[in-house]
Amino acid sequence: xxTPRFDEVxxxxxxxxxxxxxxxxxxAEFTTLRESLGVADSVLSKHLKVLVDAGYVVLDKxxxxxxxxxxxxxxxxxxxxxxxxxxxxxxxxxxxxxxx
Amino acid sequence: xxxISADDARRSLDSIDASRQELADRMTTPRxxxxxxxxxxxxxxxVYGLVGGLPAVLSALAVALGSGWxxxxxxxxxxxxxxxxxxxxxxxxxxxxxxxxxxxxxCVAFVDGVATGMVLALALSVxxxxxxxxxxxxxxxxxxxxxxxxxxxx
Numbered sequence: 001x002x003t004p005r006f007d008e009v010x011x012x013x014x015x016x017x018x019x020x021x022x023x024x025x026x027x028a029e030f031t032t033l034r035e036s037l038g039v040a041d042s043v044l045s046k047h048l049k050v051l052v053d054a055g056y057v058v059l060d061k062x063x064x065x066x067x068x069x070x071x072x073x074x075x076x077x078x079x080x081x082x083x084x085x086x087x088x089x090x091x092x093x094x095x096x097x098x099x100x
Numbered sequence: 101x102x103x104i105s106a107d108d109a110r111r112s113l114d115s116i117d118a119s120r121q122e123l124a125d126r127m128t129t130p131r132x133x134x135x136x137x138x139x140x141x142x143x144x145x146x147v148y149g150l151v152g153g154l155p156a157v158l159s160a161l162a163v164a165l166g167s168g169w170x171x172x173x174x175x176x177x178x179x180x181x182x183x184x185x186x187x188x189x190x191x192x193x194x195x196x197x198x199x200x201x202x203x204x205x206x207c208v209a210f211v212d213g214v215a216t217g218m219v220l221a222l223a224l225s226v227x228x229x230x231x232x233x234x235x236x237x238x239x240x241x242x243x244x245x246x247x248x249x250x251x252x253x254x
Contacts (some may be wrong), residue, residue, distance in 0.1 A: 011112070028179060029179035031179055089109040
């Protein structure tokens with residue numbers, strides 16, 4: 001069972017959405033994330049850097065034919081941090097539902 | 101720790117939900133993908149059932165290389181790479197998809213003396229079932245993702 005744990009790195013709105021997408025897939029391309037979030041390249045780069053520095057995301061630029069694309073994926077600690085943060089959000093959201 | 105209210109927490113959960121919904125909408129498999137998978141497996145059924153020997157080995161090699169290329173092409177087209185089902189229903193749909201491809205191949209590979217007409221029928225069936233069950237898997241996957249977004253965002 002996931003232990004609820006608030007995570008400052010994950011909680012920022014754009015980073016939360018990046019983690020939500022990456023938690024559902026193996027990896028996602030930079031352009032896909034940028035279009036999903038509706039932000040500029042520089043904004044997404046900044047947030048990805050924070051996640052990479054925290055050890056939550058790894059970036060991969062596979063070489064091969066065609067243009068080089070950047071792929072992002074959640075690390076195991078990243079998945080654990082996101083799951084714990086969501087559990088904490090659910091706990092906080094449910095507190096207002098309690099009587100009294 | 102930053103202090104957030106219950107309403108803030110709900111809004112954050114809603115944004116996770118919206119991201120998952122948007123991801124589900126984005127997952128559109130290229131029209132050629134499942135017909136290409138079906139053709140790859142159908143040629144394997146035909147070669148195993150009608151020819152055998154070295155061509156069968158080359159046919160299996162073509163499936164291995166072709167499916168690897170298709171997976172990369174899918175990821176390049178959608179900008180997303182997936183290797184696991186998103187829930188129980190899509191898991192069952194994936195199992196049905198895999199079975200529909202494997203059974204005809206196993207029939208022609210391990211049953212001796214399969215009639216030519218039967219081999220042709222199996223090849224046609226694998227082509228059709230790959231397309232139909234592949235599309236069913238896609239739809240089920242998207243539904244599982246949307247359902248999971250509402251019920252279990254993590």
